[in-house]
Amino acid sequence: MPLLEIADGHLLADDWVPVAEDAPLPQAPAILSPARLRDPALAGHNGRLGLALDPGTQPEEIADLLPRLSLVQVVLPKPKDGRAFTQVRALREHHGFTGEIRATGHLLPDHARMLRRCGVTTVALPEGADLEAWRRSAEVVDIAYQPAQDEGTPLGFRRRRLRAA
Amino acid sequence: MNALVEPIALPSPVHPPHARTYRYDEVDREFLQERIAEFSGQVERRLRGELTEDEFKPLRLMNGLYLQLHAYMHRICIPYGILTATQLRQLAMIARRWDRGYGHFTTRQNIQFNWVALKDVPDILRALAEVDMHSIQTSGNCIRNTTIDEYAGAAPDEVVDPRIYAEIIRQWSTLHPEFTWLPRKFKIAITGAPQDRAAIQVHDVGLQAKRNDRGEIGFEVWVGGGLGRTPILATKLRDWVPEDELLAYLEAVIRVYNALGQRENIHRARIKILVRDLGDAYRERVEREFARLPKAKYRLDPEIVAQVAEHFAPPPFAALPDSPPATARALEANAEFAAWARQSVRAHKAPGHASVTISLKPIGGIPGDCSAEQMEAVAQLAERHAFGEVRVSHVQNLVLPHVRQEDLPAVWQGLRAAGLATPNVGLLSDIIACPGMDYCALATARSIPVAQMISERFADLDRQHEIGECFINISGCINACGHHHVGHIGILGVDKRGAESYQITLGGSATNDAALGELVGPGFAYDKVTDAVETILRTYLAHRSQGERFVDTYRRIGLAPFKEALYATA
Numbered sequence: 084m085p086l087l088e089i090a091d092g093h094l095l096a097d098d099w100v101p102v103a104e105d106a107p108l109p110q111a112p113a114i115l116s117p118a119r120l121r122d123p124a125l126a127g128h129n130g131r132l133g134l135a136l137d138p139g140t141q142p143e144e145i146a147d148l149l150p151r152l153s154l155v156q157v158v159l160p161k162p163k164d165g166r167a168f169t170q171v172r173a174l175r176e177h178h179g180f181t182g183e184i185r186a187t188g189h190l191l192p193d194h195a196r197m198l199r200r201c202g203v204t205t206v207a208l209p210e211g212a213d214l215e216a217w218r219r220s221a222e223v224v225d226i227a228y229q230p231a232q233d234e235g236t237p238l239g240f241r242r243r244r245l246r247a248a
Numbered sequence: 249m250n251a252l253v254e255p256i257a258l259p260s261p262v263h264p265p266h267a268r269t270y271r272y273d274e275v276d277r278e279f280l281q282e283r284i285a286e287f288s289g290q291v292e293r294r295l296r297g298e299l300t301e302d303e304f305k306p307l308r309l310m311n312g313l314y315l316q317l318h319a320y321m322h323r324i325c326i327p328y329g330i331l332t333a334t335q336l337r338q339l340a341m342i343a344r345r346w347d348r349g350y351g352h353f354t355t356r357q358n359i360q361f362n363w364v365a366l367k368d369v370p371d372i373l374r375a376l377a378e379v380d381m382h383s384i385q386t387s388g389n390c391i392r393n394t395t396i397d398e399y400a401g402a403a404p405d406e407v408v409d410p411r412i413y414a415e416i417i418r419q420w421s422t423l424h425p426e427f428t429w430l431p432r433k434f435k436i437a438i439t440g441a442p443q444d445r446a447a448i449q450v451h452d453v454g455l456q457a458k459r460n461d462r463g464e465i466g467f468e469v470w471v472g473g474g475l476g477r478t479p480i481l482a483t484k485l486r487d488w489v490p491e492d493e494l495l496a497y498l499e500a501v502i503r504v505y506n507a508l509g510q511r512e513n514i515h516r517a518r519i520k521i522l523v524r525d526l527g528d529a530y531r532e533r534v535e536r537e538f539a540r541l542p543k544a545k546y547r548l549d550p551e552i553v554a555q556v557a558e559h560f561a562p563p564p565f566a567a568l569p570d571s572p573p574a575t576a577r578a579l580e581a582n583a584e585f586a587a588w589a590r591q592s593v594r595a596h597k598a599p600g601h602a603s604v605t606i607s608l609k610p611i612g613g614i615p616g617d618c619s620a621e622q623m624e625a626v627a628q629l630a631e632r633h634a635f636g637e638v639r640v641s642h643v644q645n646l647v648l649p650h651v652r653q654e655d656l657p658a659v660w661q662g663l664r665a666a667g668l669a670t671p672n673v674g675l676l677s678d679i680i681a682c683p684g685m686d687y688c689a690l691a692t693a694r695s696i697p698v699a700q701m702i703s704e705r706f707a708d709l710d711r712q713h714e715i716g717e718c719f720i721n722i723s724g725c726i727n728a729c730g731h732h733h734v735g736h737i738g739i740l741g742v743d744k745r746g747a748e749s750y751q752i753t754l755g756g757s758a759t760n761d762a763a764l765g766e767l768v769g770p771g772f773a774y775d776k777v778t779d780a781v782e783t784i785l786r787t788y789l790a791h792r793s794q795g796e797r798f799v800d801t802y803r804r805i806g807l808a809p810f811k812e813a814l815y816a817t818a
Binding site for chain 1: 273275278279282283285286289290293298299303306307389419420421422423424425426427428429430503506507511540541542545546552555556
């Protein structure tokens, strides 16, 4: 699955491996469930770890795990299901998580700007995704009327220009 | 990467200088052009098959585009119901060029065009942008147009000007990155007067703006009101949120909803269900979120409030006496003018001025409909007599907020010439009705023809005056777009084994004494509903004590006498 760096529209190599509940831990960076991450057997593991955050789980429920994580993966099960936006914003704003946040699921190019503004760093593009449509959508609307996890250049009132001039 | 669109330098539209609405600058205009480019791109991707209809639907809805029974309906945003004469003329042009020569004003203070073609929508958006208008977030599961008292800035009892905060909320909620994919639509209403004219208890969020004893501005916050198939009155969440924390508090309210609101069942997805189900736990979660969010980041800077307030500064009212002699003489000499003035003219905070409500409820007409010619006539009257400003009311009428009392006879003449002087504002035939089965794909019964039948039955003005204040609200399905739950008399059309059946509720109200109407009994057939309304009104008149309105009598005597009159002989 191609991986899009949402800030600049580049494609990245994906070296993370999603690991099933009972599968052995690989050498590669592993994306695990919260339960697996809490497994005492994991204590000595020194590889990079990621967490798959279910849309129904609140970030504060996994806050204790965040210091060990390099990646949190969120999911939009349907394009209209926007719970991930609040999860991502909370991870950045309340929990100060600075690692990679990856969006997966039924994503549309039209989500790009909102994902980025809430604090998503990478997008697992769905099969057959039109990369150009994603790049265009990410920046077609360049003016924002509210603060988010990005800064931008102030334009009066609470407005800002998102792209560097 | 290169930008898809270079900013287009458009000439600024010429708005009347004293019409008080938020004035776009080049940044706002650039944003609108970007947004049009985005939507046009979405339409192209749909036409190329890159988006499925399921994927495209929420995108077109967020731009106000519905697929109705016969055609696309395009809902245009009128922020908090305020238009300049220039904008109203452009709406007339759009009605003529791309619709069938008329538009339909809604209870959400917007306008709908019921007969547009998908291919014309980008052109319509460009025509709207020429006058700083759009259709952003007029549908979809996002924050919709904030509605306010249509007499804002004019009402004598106003404590805080709601327009300023409605504009601030409009900007804050525009393409909000976190709140564009909520469980369901989200509607905010603000009143700035002790008399609630914005129905704040039946909105997802209702704000009562007020001042404390130090004169500071703050907001009483109500959450989780709504009509639809599960009508619920709002819960008061907070007595006081200081002005500079308003947006932070709204962030907290909506974050909790976005995280926890139901998404599986569309009928349980509004915030009212979450608030009802969680009870105090909802309030606790909001307060916790509010306590931990970075206040400085979400602070509403008083300087920004002051800058927005400049857009709504009072127009230059002339120093005039109340009740000028010429108008007083006309009221005495002309009974028709006097009858109109009695219903349509309302007290104004500036001496010698008045607010004028224009009825869009001609006897036998379609509530809220307005022809292109009528829009132009209103625009012209607004330019001549009302600083070029027009409001849309949440009961589907128009308002000229600031008219000199000495101009009232001329305004009336002008309205009369345009067929807009029906003297029924606030009376029985000032009916709210949804489009119903005549337009809407969701409807299960007709509502417009029911409104027409009732208004024709009670066309006699003396009879309407005898009945006094009584609001009839009609919905053509349980989604309740006609707000039947809060009508003094509410009528809900449903489908009963293939035939239309109309259920009647009594005693609803959407103002300070908000209440949901009570069902009077089994429904009535389409051709019997007008008789039933007549029976209800006869019963009221028979029981009425001195000075009582319909709703007062109902609250005193209850449902039983009405039930008996309606069903005893059947």
